[in-house]
Amino acid sequence: MVSRFSGIGSRLVAAMVLVVVSGGLAAWLVAPAVGPGVFRQHLERAAHEPGSLAAHALEAFASASTVTLAVALGASVMTSLVISLVMSRRVGSSLGGMSAVAAQVASGRFDVRVVQPRIGSEFDELADAINGMAGRLGRNEEMRRRLMADIAHELRTPVATIAGYLDALEEGVEELTPATTDVLRAQASRLTRLADDLSAVARAESGAMPLDLVPVHPGELVEVAAHAVRAQYASGAVRLTTHVQHGVAPVAADRDRFGQVLGNLLDNALRHTPAGGEVRLTAQRCGNGVRFTVADSGEGIEAEHLPHVFERFYRVDSARDRGHGGSGIGLAIVRALVVAHGGAVSAFSAGAGRGATFVVDLPARAARHRWPALAGPHHP
Incomplete structure (x- = not known):
């Protein structure tokens, strides 16, 4: 059974959470590394430049926050781009593969199969559906070929018998005796029975038989x-x-x-x-x-x-x-x-x-x- 948390939607949410976490982690790592140095520089400048200590402190805080925010935003953007690139390539590759297999199935290649992409339960189910469809179409095609071959065989014997007797009658080799008539009638009945059976099963299977x-x-x-x-x-x-x-x-x-x-x-x-x-x-x-x-x-x-x-x-x-x-x-x-x-x-x-x-x-x-x-x- 496929977990409801393994779908593509859940993975996209997880990717967004990863983007936010990467930004927060970058901010958490950059803030203690950048903040104290920037603050120290402004305090040193406060001793030689005009302005109050509070003003320089505020400027130092603003500078450290700007650098931290810029680095965190950059980390989030990079993470988002990487995840988007990976996801788009995997989704595109999977859809391309499914499209190619579907095109081959449409052209009569029923032996091809889609490899499960493993990027979400929806895609895996779609791959299974395409593979199942190809398998069923392949079996139906095999049954159709066998059906045509068997119909041809069933028709060949009575038709050949009737044609042979007619040729013999025309050439005078055979006479139209009661026995000959029985043979011809039996072969004609066989053809009629086959036609009736085919008609009956076709109408019953299609739902057309009330x-x-x-x-x-x-x-x-x-x-x-x-x-x-x-x-x-x-x-x-x-x-x-x-x-x-x-x-x-x-x-x-x-x-x-x-x-x-x-x-x-x-x-x-x-x-x-x-x-x-x-x-x-x-x-x-x-x-x-x-x-x-x-x-x-x-x-x-x-x-x-x-x-x-x-x-x-x-x-x-x-x-x-x-x-x-x-x-x-x-x-x-x-x-x-x-x-x-x-x-x-x-x-x-x-x-x-x-x-x-x-x-x-x-x-x-x-x-x-x-x-x-x-x-x-x-x-x-």
């Missing part, structure tokens, strides 16, 4: 979400179980959007749970709110990946996850929508092969219709 919040019992949300995916779970030979704690309070939720949250979590769990595994969807009281949990017995997540699983296009294993068919932004949509509901989402896992648990906490409260999404999520 929510129609109404009181909903958690059991209804759990049952609807489970019913929507039971056929997929059955075809994948993965068991899905649900449990809703008795007496759990209603939550204010947009049925469609929160259904999308649970749907994305259940889809994610199914993709990473092998045949014979189990996924459990529960709702229970948690403090003044309700906790929804999706726990699977699947592949699990290593500890270093957990902080990043809600980032767009982040994949624990790129090749494996692309093979599972996910767009890579389902969990980013989950976080954006949960935050828009005023809740929080987190992920837990004991490690590879030991399953993963996703927890969504929502406050229990009365509904107000047409609440807007307040804000998007904050990235690491």
